[in-house]
Amino acid sequence: MTDMHSTLRQPSAFLPVAMSLVALTLVLGNIALFGIARQADEGAAAHIWQLLMALQIPIIAFFAIKHLPRQPKQVSLVLAIQILCALIACAPVFLLRL
Numbered sequence: 001m002t003d004m005h006s007t008l009r010q011p012s013a014f015l016p017v018a019m020s021l022v023a024l025t026l027v028l029g030n031i032a033l034f035g036i037a038r039q040a041d042e043g044a045a046a047h048i049w050q051l052l053m054a055l056q057i058p059i060i061a062f063f064a065i066k067h068l069p070r071q072p073k074q075v076s077l078v079l080a081i082q083i084l085c086a087l088i089a090c091a092p093v094f095l096l097r098l
Contacts, residue, residue, distance in 0.1 A: 003071060004074045004077070007067065007074045012066070013078050015056075015059050016056040016082045017085045019059075020082075020088065023053055023089040024088060030045040031092070031098075036096050049089075056086060060079065060082050060083075064079060
């Protein structure tokens with residue numbers, strides 16, 4: 001368990017999860033404030049969401065390349081958590097066609 005805890009403490013492990021949660025909060029907050037009506041322009045929230053989601057890719061790749069050879073079991077679990085969080089952040093955008 002301490003191996004998993006030390007793996008999760010790596011910035012490249014928790015940053016993508018945090019970025020996904022911020023992206024999800026941004027989408028849900030935008031829906032709460034403005035509804036799901038289509039807008040002519042995407043707006044700042046959409047651009048920030050896109051940046052948060054896109055910037056996760058190199059961080060996740062770095063994490064996998066650096067840590068996967070040394071701790072495959074723990075790193076695979078963290079990678080699964082990172083991917084799951086990214087999919088959860090993408091779900092409202094795709095389901096509501098925002």
